[in-house]
Amino acid sequence: MTAATPLCCGACGAAYRAGDRFCEDCGHALSSQTRVACDCGEGKPDADGFCDSCGRRLSPPPDRDESDLGAAGAFVSDPGLRHVRNEDAAAIAVVGDGLVVAVSDGVSTGPDPRAASRAAATSAVASLRSTSDVWAAVEAAAAAVVAATDRQLLDAHGTALADAEVPACTLVVAHVRGNRLGVASVGDSRCYWLPTDGRPEQVTVDDSWATEAIADGMDESAANSDPRAHMITAWLGADADPLNRCVVERVIDGPGLVIVCTDGLWNYAASVGSFAALVAEHWASAAGSPIITARRLVEFARRAGGADNITVAVIPVHHEGAAHA
Amino acid sequence: MPEYTLDTFQNEYLHEGATEVNAIVTVTATNGDGQSAASGSAEATVVIIIDTSGSMAGGRIRAARDATNAAVSVLRDGVRFAVVAGTHVAVNVYPRSGTAVATDRTRKEASVAISQLRSDGGTAMSTWLNAAGTLFGGSTGINQAILLTDGENREDPRALPVTLKTWAGSFQCHCRGVGTDWRVEELRPIANAMLGTVDIVAEPAGLVDDFTAIVNAAMSKTQADVRLRLWMPAGARLNYLKQVAPDITDLTAKRVEVNARSGDFPTGAWGSESRDYHVSVEVGAGTIGDEMLAARVSLVVGGPDGDNIVGQSLVRAVWTDDLALSTRINKAVAHYTGQAELASVIAEGLEARKAGDVDTATQRFGRAAQIATAAGNQATLDLLDKVVDIEDPATGTVRLKKKVDAADEMALDTRSTRTVRVGKKQ
Numbered sequence: 001m002t003a004a005t006p007l008c009c010g011a012c013g014a015a016y017r018a019g020d021r022f023c024e025d026c027g028h029a030l031s032s033q034t035r036v037a038c039d040c041g042e043g044k045p046d047a048d049g050f051c052d053s054c055g056r057r058l059s060p061p062p063d064r065d066e067s068d069l070g071a072a073g074a075f076v077s078d079p080g081l082r083h084v085r086n087e088d089a090a091a092i093a094v095v096g097d098g099l100v101v102a103v104s105d106g107v108s109t110g111p112d113p114r115a116a117s118r119a120a121a122t123s124a125v126a127s128l129r130s131t132s133d134v135w136a137a138v139e140a141a142a143a144a145v146v147a148a149t150d151r152q153l154l155d156a157h158g159t160a161l162a163d164a165e166v167p168a169c170t171l172v173v174a175h176v177r178g179n180r181l182g183v184a185s186v187g188d189s190r191c192y193w194l195p196t197d198g199r200p201e202q203v204t205v206d207d208s209w210a211t212e213a214i215a216d217g218m219d220e221s222a223a224n225s226d227p228r229a230h231m232i233t234a235w236l237g238a239d240a241d242p243l244n245r246c247v248v249e250r251v252i253d254g255p256g257l258v259i260v261c262t263d264g265l266w267n268y269a270a271s272v273g274s275f276a277a278l279v280a281e282h283w284a285s286a287a288g289s290p291i292i293t294a295r296r297l298v299e300f301a302r303r304a305g306g307a308d309n310i311t312v313a314v315i316p317v318h319h320e321g322a323a324h325a
Numbered sequence: 326m327p328e329y330t331l332d333t334f335q336n337e338y339l340h341e342g343a344t345e346v347n348a349i350v351t352v353t354a355t356n357g358d359g360q361s362a363a364s365g366s367a368e369a370t371v372v373i374i375i376d377t378s379g380s381m382a383g384g385r386i387r388a389a390r391d392a393t394n395a396a397v398s399v400l401r402d403g404v405r406f407a408v409v410a411g412t413h414v415a416v417n418v419y420p421r422s423g424t425a426v427a428t429d430r431t432r433k434e435a436s437v438a439i440s441q442l443r444s445d446g447g448t449a450m451s452t453w454l455n456a457a458g459t460l461f462g463g464s465t466g467i468n469q470a471i472l473l474t475d476g477e478n479r480e481d482p483r484a485l486p487v488t489l490k491t492w493a494g495s496f497q498c499h500c501r502g503v504g505t506d507w508r509v510e511e512l513r514p515i516a517n518a519m520l521g522t523v524d525i526v527a528e529p530a531g532l533v534d535d536f537t538a539i540v541n542a543a544m545s546k547t548q549a550d551v552r553l554r555l556w557m558p559a560g561a562r563l564n565y566l567k568q569v570a571p572d573i574t575d576l577t578a579k580r581v582e583v584n585a586r587s588g589d590f591p592t593g594a595w596g597s598e599s600r601d602y603h604v605s606v607e608v609g610a611g612t613i614g615d616e617m618l619a620a621r622v623s624l625v626v627g628g629p630d631g632d633n634i635v636g637q638s639l640v641r642a643v644w645t646d647d648l649a650l651s652t653r654i655n656k657a658v659a660h661y662t663g664q665a666e667l668a669s670v671i672a673e674g675l676e677a678r679k680a681g682d683v684d685t686a687t688q689r690f691g692r693a694a695q696i697a698t699a700a701g702n703q704a705t706l707d708l709l710d711k712v713v714d715i716e717d718p719a720t721g722t723v724r725l726k727k728k729v730d731a732a733d734e735m736a737l738d739t740r741s742t743r744t745v746r747v748g749k750k751q
Contacts, residue, residue: 040559042559043559046618048618048621048639050617050618051558051618052586053558053559053586054558054559054560054617055557055558055559055561055608055617055618055619056558056611056615056616056617057615057616057617057618068334070656285355287353287599289332292332295332
């Protein structure tokens with residue numbers, strides 16, 4: 001919306017000035033829920049937020065991001081239904097004869113989560129343009145998140161950063177080249193390898209309270225239903241502990257899909273089996289298009305409740321494990 | 326119930342002052358349970374028009390009888406049908422009037438009538454189409470006709486355009502020419518106006534498979550009268566709306582106004598299938614940071630209670646000073662722009678060749694070989710290969726063949742509008 005957009009009365013449509021309490025034409029009390037008219041003077045917003053006469057966007061765009069690399073891969077990032085802002089970020093690029101993707105989920109309890117997730121995703125992919133070391137990409141991302149942190153914030157807290165509220169995020173970095181998959185991760189965003197023939201697997205391990213509790217011996221369903229289950233135990237941020245290197249290298253020698261996503265999607269299909277079935281269904285209905293598969297998976301998560309930001313990257317791996325164009 | 330999805334592929338970013346917005350919209354229809362179209366679908370009517378002019382004598386009329394018999398024999402019970410013999414007049418062969426409902430009895434009776442088809446007479450295609458149109462009788466079901474001819478239309482040239490105007494939208498007509506004495510430029514306007522296909526069947530024996538395929542395709546349709554509805558903002562102008570897959574058909578001139586902002590474009594009947602469309606819109610220039618809805622593409626199906634919108638997709642424009650964004654070319658748009666160029670350079674090459682302009686023909690066919698190679702359109706390359714010797718497809722170096730089979734030339738002519746789907750090699 002531009003500064004010059006006139007406000008108009010929800011009852012009769014007459015324009016009024018900001019600060020008026022009653023409409024001069026019809027006398028209705030003016031609430032904050034007024035219709036916004038378009039500068040063109042002819043139309044009002046349609047269901048998608050565009051003027052139904054001149055087409056100009058009237059309501060803010062839905063904070064959605066997409067990247068379509070054709071058959072090589074794609075991602076979609078969506079705010080979901082409950083959050084006003086999208087604090088997830090992703091980046092994807094063809095690098096050499098392979099493909100790199102980074103997905104990051106900004107921690108919403110801290111300040112400016114978007115600064116963190118965007119810095120992390122873009123610097124991770126940038127790093128992979130010059131090296132194929134996925135952990136180096138994570139370290140570059142960690143540095144970028146710190147650099148994006150307001151200097152004032154850091155100076156104010158001196159060495160007691162653990163008490164500071166700073167931008168923080170998760171990160172998954174995946175590099176697909178030939179029949180090799182390299183994945184590094186911090187936090188509870190995930191990477192899956194879903195072969196066409198063969199057992200699907202969650203390649204990453206969540207850095208989450210539930211995962212650690214289960215590793216310590218707690219019963220799985222008790223751990224997963226504990227209110228602390230989704231608390232992350234590692235992240236990128238100026239207040240984070242030194243990172244434990246967490247890299248998985250896999251040979252992927254058959255056709256299948258590499259999926260990288262935030263918990264806004266996998267929360268609705270948390271087991272590997274249910275996640276694999278979900279992706280297979282939407283891949284089939286999208287006739288092998290990564291961008292359409294990604295859009296449909298986002299739609300699924302929104303229809304299932306959309307409680308969090310939803311980001312998913314779909315990277316097909318073709319026959320003989322060969323690199324894709 | 327069929328389900329429809331529409332997806333937009335475009336680069337929505339425009340540099341300052343840019344006004345042209347291009348997008349590919351893929352429309353996919355699925356019939357859910359994968360069963361045949363029989364239950365609860367719209368009524369289907371098939372009319373088969375056979376040229377029985379004198380030139381069809383011998384092998385051609387025999388093959389036409391066989392093909393019509395084969396087509397009638399695959400008709401599902403309940404489908405309505407009729408067979409028309411066309412010369413300088415049209416005669417209802419079976420039934421004597423109106424259409425019949427396919428049953429064992431009517432299929433047998435039709436077969437008897439078809440076996441009595443004889444060739445004798447002239448060719449006046451407008452009378453054939455008028456007869457077919459009358460047989461469909463204003464029904465709103467899935468109306469499909471096959472028109473088979475072997476020669477040129479011999480009537481007042483004003484008759485056919487008037488006929489096409491009368492019946493456009495009432496039924497779809499798939500045109501087939503057997504042998505090489507007919508003219509592509511006579512059948513193509515019929516196919517275009519009647520939302521059908523046109524093709525050559527060089528050898529009469531090929532008619533059986535061709536007719537059966539057309540009838541089976543007709544019976545697989547589940548929704549008649551599917552339209553693309555295009556909304557554009559005030560001040561915008563449509564450059565064109567073309568179907569670009571499975572083959573190129575320009576729908577721009579078929580627009581029917583709905584209101585000041587919207588118009589409908591007919592697309593005929595649909596079964597379980599997918600088609601791609603290229604939308605090109607000219608909008609008023611926006612300033613950096615503006616976003617505009619350049620077009621809203623909806624799919625509309627007619628129903629007893631009026632029109633239903635069964636899917637939609639948005640085509641947007643976003644003005645930016647980021648050149649990295651605005652100079653990106655969307656792959657799908659680039660691909661189909663190339664396929665459209667391919668079809669038009671082939672048409673130009675054929676025309677130049679007929680006019681004896683060897684240089685132009687060579688240059689055009691060379692460009693065609695280039696585009697077809699780059700797009701992986703092997704089918705078109707194979708057709709080109711019968712008309713030119715392709716020396717280097719990458720640089721478009723070709724040589725016209727001295728002798729070109731008329732059937733090969735006509736095959737290139739009729740099939741040059743078939744496209745490959747973006748991202749897939751043929």
